[in-house]
Amino acid sequence: MNYLSTRKNGTNNEEKVSFKEAVINGLTKNSGLYFPENIPSLPTSFFDNIENIEDHQIAFEVLKPFVKDSLNDEQLKQIIAETLNFPIPVVKVENNIFSLELYHGATQAFKDVGARFMSRCLSHFYSKNDREDSNSNQNVTILVATSGDTGSAVANGFFDVKGIDVKILFPKGKVSPYQEFQMTTLGKNIQAIEVEGTFDDCQKLVKEAFNDTELREKVTLSSANSINVARLLPQMLYYFLAYKQLKKQDKLEDKKLVVSVPSGNLGNISAGLIAKKIGLPVERFIAAHNANDTFYNYLQTGKYQQKSSVLTFSNAMDVGNPSNFERIEYLYKGNLEATKKDISAFTIDDNSTIKEIADCYEKNDYLLDPHGAVGKLALHNSLKENEIGLFLETAHPQKFSEIIQKAIPSYESEKVDLANAKKLSIDNDYDKLVEIILR
Numbered sequence: 001m002n003y004l005s006t007r008k009n010g011t012n013n014e015e016k017v018s019f020k021e022a023v024i025n026g027l028t029k030n031s032g033l034y035f036p037e038n039i040p041s042l043p044t045s046f047f048d049n050i051e052n053i054e055d056h057q058i059a060f061e062v063l064k065p066f067v068k069d070s071l072n073d074e075q076l077k078q079i080i081a082e083t084l085n086f087p088i089p090v091v092k093v094e095n096n097i098f099s100l101e102l103y104h105g106a107t108q109a110f111k112d113v114g115a116r117f118m119s120r121c122l123s124h125f126y127s128k129n130d131r132e133d134s135n136s137n138q139n140v141t142i143l144v145a146t147s148g149d150t151g152s153a154v155a156n157g158f159f160d161v162k163g164i165d166v167k168i169l170f171p172k173g174k175v176s177p178y179q180e181f182q183m184t185t186l187g188k189n190i191q192a193i194e195v196e197g198t199f200d201d202c203q204k205l206v207k208e209a210f211n212d213t214e215l216r217e218k219v220t221l222s223s224a225n226s227i228n229v230a231r232l233l234p235q236m237l238y239y240f241l242a243y244k245q246l247k248k249q250d251k252l253e254d255k256k257l258v259v260s261v262p263s264g265n266l267g268n269i270s271a272g273l274i275a276k277k278i279g280l281p282v283e284r285f286i287a288a289h290n291a292n293d294t295f296y297n298y299l300q301t302g303k304y305q306q307k308s309s310v311l312t313f314s315n316a317m318d319v320g321n322p323s324n325f326e327r328i329e330y331l332y333k334g335n336l337e338a339t340k341k342d343i344s345a346f347t348i349d350d351n352s353t354i355k356e357i358a359d360c361y362e363k364n365d366y367l368l369d370p371h372g373a374v375g376k377l378a379l380h381n382s383l384k385e386n387e388i389g390l391f392l393e394t395a396h397p398q399k400f401s402e403i404i405q406k407a408i409p410s411y412e413s414e415k416v417d418l419a420n421a422k423k424l425s426i427d428n429d430y431d432k433l434v435e436i437i438l439r
């Protein structure tokens, strides 16, 4: 399977690379995103019989065509076993509405799956035998800036992975105690660096390092960016595993399945759309947004107009210019009618989010996080009689306890213990960062 660029502009518009190259490069030469050249379909017999297939086998069959030129069967099986190492249950919330809980992994958000998968792919691609470059007995350094969630997923995903060192830059005092705990208490190959500055400052330091040819001659740097295909593709698995559970529990009957995805950068829903293209019987998707309504507006008007992001209670979805829009546009060849047939979008404001968390807790005894609440409400508002609804619970409520407390004042969060935290502190100073990287 080759990977092509979502963009057709520039001199390199014919770029065609393997999975391995796409993972290592991250972005295409003409600054687009990689997209599979073709999407192979699985036979209907696979779906008719899916409840009898083991989870890791489902994952293997789904992913194999996308990676087989770069990973052999044994390698892929091992990566899957290490990626899907926590439960992903479907839970009934109310009549005809189910929650897919994606938060039982190490950092309690769905990004764990993509981060684990990508780290292990890189570990194979950079392993001593596979390396073509001269620094082959040297570790690869993954350098990331984070405002919170990505850092903890990447830290955990790469923890103790052979041949890889991770340096995470986060803005001092601007991540939640819970997120700081997740980044600073692992140790081993994970180093957290607190920067006296903002997230943008962290991001600037990282960019400077990637542009520093002198530094890059001394160390092999790589990023763990969220638009990497190795983070996108394994997200398809949620949808297959959810369908398996609903079918096994006889919940589908003659009804059509509608899936609501709390969306920001549109990566998760893009993976769902690829799953549908493979043949997964999903009738339609809902892109559930907070006040950041760029994609919603696109579906209404046919015009894509990026905006500045606005802060909301579901902050992992505060994205004004979603990168994966390009992938959706590419998948539907820019055909608005075809896109709207498969996806509808809703925006849910902060007040409704809080009210939904409170109502759902009172009526169903089910605790939603702010992102899941946006997904559930969008689903609830649009579900038809002959449909069965599934929303993705993308994070554990306790990650957002300050917001849950606005809805449910009696909610008590777990205390985090930062006694064993280890971090380096630096000023917003590039030379200090280089010193740490070369240490």
Ligand SMILES: *Cc1c(COP(=O)(O)O)cnc(C)c1O
Pocket (backbone or CB within 6 Å): 109, 110, 111, 149, 262, 263, 264, 265, 266, 267, 268, 269, 316, 317, 371, 394, 395
């Ligand atoms: C990243 C994230 C999202 C948004 O997912 P996208 O793939 O960016 O659309 C939603 N909820 C949580 C908790 C997240 O961390």
